[in-house]
């Protein structure tokens with residue numbers, strides 16, 4: 001049996017050298033690293049048939065003496081670890097490349113690609129370690145179930161309102177404006193009372209929403225519903241009720257199903273787009289309709305003295321609630337500005353996240 005030199009292919013990463021020795025069914029392998037030189041000896045089937053094969057390779061830079069090797073039916077794979085984490089210009093000490101050595105294009109990466117591969121590996125490891133450090137919430141299923149049911153009930157409630165108002169608008173035309181409150185108020189009361197949960201949910205950490213925007217939203221609407229419409233009979237047959245209720249429900253028939261899908265980790269792109277876009281025209285229109293309702297109610301509060309604040313005699317008999325409403329009008333526009341900014345940020349965050357995922 002002759003002793004021949006096998007064909008060897010190599011590739012590197014920042015921390016390792018990979019060698020592929022082209023001998024199949026290798027046996028009696030003797031592979032070691034001494035004085036930074038790898039010595040290989042073994043029998044097997046190579047380019048020139050069954051033979052004894054050997055080679056030695058002095059590395060350009062220091063490597064760790066312990067090596068890993070694995071013999072397969074087709075080749076012998078050797079992994080050598082570099083002493084220092086760095087990129088080598090070439091593999092062997094001698095400047096001229098040994099004839100038996102060639103790049104392993106199956107594993108070959110240039111330095112920047114190898115860096116990227118390393119970064120991706122590190123990110124993956126970090127993610128796994130962060131995930132394993134965060135304790136699993138034992139009530140997650142219960143929380144999701146509760147949120148799903150909450151969103152479902154709200155969705156059904158607001159859908160009923162929206163569909164009912166739309167059908168009545170088609171059938172009765174303008175006439176439907178005047179008795180919106182009497183047909184819709186009970187369900188709206190129910191939905192808006194239930195919506196108080198939207199302030200409680202973030203406070204309990206059940207959803208990742210900022211507390212303030214939810215508070216502004218829920219309290220702002222409930223003020224209009226219970227104080228302006230609910231307590232003033234003269235407001236209840238005004239067309240403005242139709243516009244306020246229609247604008248609220250038109251938003252919610254997209255928002256709640258979006259949350260329902262989020263509870264079951266599902267996304268429907270069109271719905272996501274609608275949830276984060278429809279508020280752009282509807283929010284200012286909603287606030288405008290609410291402002292009209294407040295302005296219309298002022299004269300009723302003045303005439304009826306309902307909710308007026310008693311004053312000491314020297315200052316007059318009482319202070320009309322309409323003064324409070326002037327202040328509320330200011331709050332309404334501040335609330336609009338604050339929530340508009342919040343929703344704009346949420347929209348950008350959502351669509352930026354989606355773009356990043358797509359890349």
Ligand SMILES: CCCCCCCCCCCCC[C@@H](O)CC(=O)SCCNC(=O)CCNC(=O)[C@H](O)C(C)(C)COP(=O)(O)OP(=O)(O)OC[C@H]1O[C@@H](n2cnc3c(N)ncnc32)[C@H](O)[C@@H]1OP(=O)(O)O
Pocket residue numbers: 147148151207208209210213214215216217219220221223247248251255259260262263278279282283284285286287290331332333334335336339343346
């Ligand atoms: C008497 C005292 C009064 C004091 C207040 C005075 C100020 C008055 C100003 C009032 C202005 C209000 C006017 C308003 O009434 C007019 C209208 O409504 S007009 C109609 C148009 N309106 C809208 O479009 C607003 C709709 N409302 C909202 O969008 C929300 O209520 C709001 C809080 C404003 C924003 O929502 P949020 O911060 O929750 O954003 P996200 O939807 O992106 O959610 C964040 C993450 O939390 C998850 N989440 C939230 N809720 C749920 C839920 N119920 N179930 C499951 N998951 C939920 C959501 O999935 C997000 O998670 P991720 O980031 O992982 O996707």
